[in-house]
Amino acid sequence: MRALLINVGHGHLSSDNHPRHNVAPMDLAQCAAILERAGWRVELWDTVLEHDEEGPVIERRVQAKQPDLLILRPLAHTAHTTQMLGRASREHCGLRLAMGPSAPHLANDLLTPLNDSTAVDGVLIGEPESTLLELLPDLAKRALPDELPGLQLAPSMVPKGRPFIRDLDALPMPSQHLLVGRGYQFRYPLDVHGSLNIGYVLSSRGCALGCIFCAPAERETFGTQYRWRSPDLIVDELERIRELGGNAVYFIDDFFAFSPKRVAALCERLIERDVIIPWAAQVRAHGLSDELLELMRRAGCSTLCFGAESGSDRVLGLLRKGVSVEKVRDQAARIRAAGIQLVGYFIVGTPGETKEERQDTYDFIEEIAPDVVQLHIFNVFPGAPAMDAFPELYAEEGTKFTGPRGRVTQLEELDKERRAFYLRYYTSPRYVARTLKRRWRPLISNLPDELSFAFRSARFFAGIR
Structure with missing residues (x-):
């Protein structure tokens, strides 16, 4: 099984040119470790590092990969890019999920159909690791359960919450090999x-x-x-x-x-x-x-x-x-x-x-x-x-x-x-x-x-x- 995780970092306003560095998406690296431990082959892309590539180029790359699982990590200012990328990937991957701090605030838009197509199939709410762990058997079948704490499946749906992870030591080490040496500034x-x-x-x-x-x-x-x-x-x-x-x-x-x-x-x-x-x-x-x-x-x-x-x-x-x-x-x-x-x-x-x-x-x-x-x-x-x-x-x-x-x-x-x-x-x-x-x-x-x-x-x- 192949998974593609994307940090959607495009979308800064043109007027927002304050010099800055970029920070690696550690939550994606943590989820990558969970998937790798379960036997998945995982790739992690960060569009912040590939800022010269426009949205359609990223879309074509996703379509060429045809992953069994696509996980998008949108930022507040990349909502439109995330929606376009998710919808364009509909026919070329198994399941599409969104996660990250901004995902709950964008969930309704990501899950609202447009021309009979949503941007994603589900949104991980809160700390994603426990939900992802419980989803592993379903993901292997390219399916999602009808209901699961921490998983939003429809715009009006308010999923049952999960308690915060008390024992962080129980999580695997984040997949640093997907981040180190990638060119983060x-x-x-x-x-x-x-x-x-x-x-x-x-x-x-x-x-x-x-x-x-x-x-x-x-x-x-x-x-x-x-x-x-x-x-x-x-x-x-x-x-x-x-x-x-x-x-x-x-x-x-x-x-x-x-x-x-x-x-x-x-x-x-x-x-x-x-x-x-x-x-x-x-x-x-x-x-x-x-x-x-x-x-x-x-x-x-x-x-x-x-x-x-x-x-x-x-x-x-x-x-x-x-x-x-x-x-x-x-x-x-x-x-x-x-x-x-x-x-x-x-x-x-x-x-x-x-x-x-x-x-x-x-x-x-x-x-x-x-x-x-x-x-x-x-x-x-x-x-x-x-x-x-x-x-x-x-x-x-x-x-x-x-x-x-x-x-x-x-x-x-x-x-x-x-x-x-x-x-x-x-x-x-x-x-x-x-x-x-x-x-x-x-x-x-x-x-x-x-x-x-x-x-x-x-x-x-x-x-x-």
């Missing part, structure tokens, strides 16, 4: 002396934070209860990535350091087993002690990313961050003192934010001096808590970087202001000198990619679409 600094070959790892699931702007899709998929894999299994996965030629890892957990005790145990096992490769992770903007940061550094931690969001305590309160400017300042200093590079996420344009408070944010960025700064314009995602607080700002066409429609003049001003800050920050002698001192070897080792990224960033700073 990672744009945060890592202490890699050689051409970067990044691997991605999901070591935990769940996030209980209540940030007002957060898109709920991931939270709906993984829940708010924090669950993690055992340290040895995570180290096994890093070893596997290294065997496949990977030389760095990005932990894509929503909140990697929720449990400092868990992080310490993982770092100790990495050191004991001598699996030391550079890695990065997302943490909260406070709560990491000097002792833990030093241990993380010895275990390979190269870069930490956190959402500082604002230089104003009042705005942080509006965003429900549960952190103060002083705590962010302290955590940034501790991270730097440990020799770990810092990526800072910030938001401008929060409703009610004054021009003076926005300037406080720019000044605060200059003060804590992250190695990478990402400035986002406030936006409202479908289902986010901010929808209730600011319903007039919601528009489905909005994206993470361009913001919703309806505030065109303000958004244009914010975007112009943001680009000017980027240009000033990244070309300052202080920043250039610090970056070259720390990163001259990785920059030289990855010169073609770095120059390409610098060129795209320069176009963005200059406002060139």
Whole structure:
């Protein structure tokens, strides 16, 4: 039996040209491992990596493969592409399923017939692994059951839910051989002396934070209860990535350091087993002690990313961050003192934010001096808590970087202001000198990619679409 899994990454709005890296679809890799363990031959395509191929080209490739099972992972902005791909593949594959954080929000459209054809035969709701495991006997027969928890089969159908997977160790290791070496780009600094070959790892699931702007899709998929894999299994996965030629890892957990005790145990096992490769992770903007940061550094931690969001305590309160400017300042200093590079996420344009408070944010960025700064314009995602607080700002066409429609003049001003800050920050002698001192070897080792990224960033700073 043959399965084809596709991450449908086409569809960014033409105006959404903020420089970015891409992240491997770990949920697809996890499902691939389940299928492979059951004897299926699995291919995984990521249209993000094949962005030069238009939709019809991908459709013809699917038709040529004629898989017994096609699993599509749509993103919110790729709904149309997913529908076209699913319908075009109807006569050329056995069953078509959709899954992923955005799939439940697109399920009705994907399952609504158009000219007697739906885009998919079913949608996996929530964590897909348990449902996929139970579906294996039916999939082997190219059939779907009439009813199954976690499986939506019709637009108006609300399937019975499944409990979140408590024992993540029971799942097989994700099929890293389908991801490592595929060309995923990672744009945060890592202490890699050689051409970067990044691997991605999901070591935990769940996030209980209540940030007002957060898109709920991931939270709906993984829940708010924090669950993690055992340290040895995570180290096994890093070893596997290294065997496949990977030389760095990005932990894509929503909140990697929720449990400092868990992080310490993982770092100790990495050191004991001598699996030391550079890695990065997302943490909260406070709560990491000097002792833990030093241990993380010895275990390979190269870069930490956190959402500082604002230089104003009042705005942080509006965003429900549960952190103060002083705590962010302290955590940034501790991270730097440990020799770990810092990526800072910030938001401008929060409703009610004054021009003076926005300037406080720019000044605060200059003060804590992250190695990478990402400035986002406030936006409202479908289902986010901010929808209730600011319903007039919601528009489905909005994206993470361009913001919703309806505030065109303000958004244009914010975007112009943001680009000017980027240009000033990244070309300052202080920043250039610090970056070259720390990163001259990785920059030289990855010169073609770095120059390409610098060129795209320069176009963005200059406002060139």
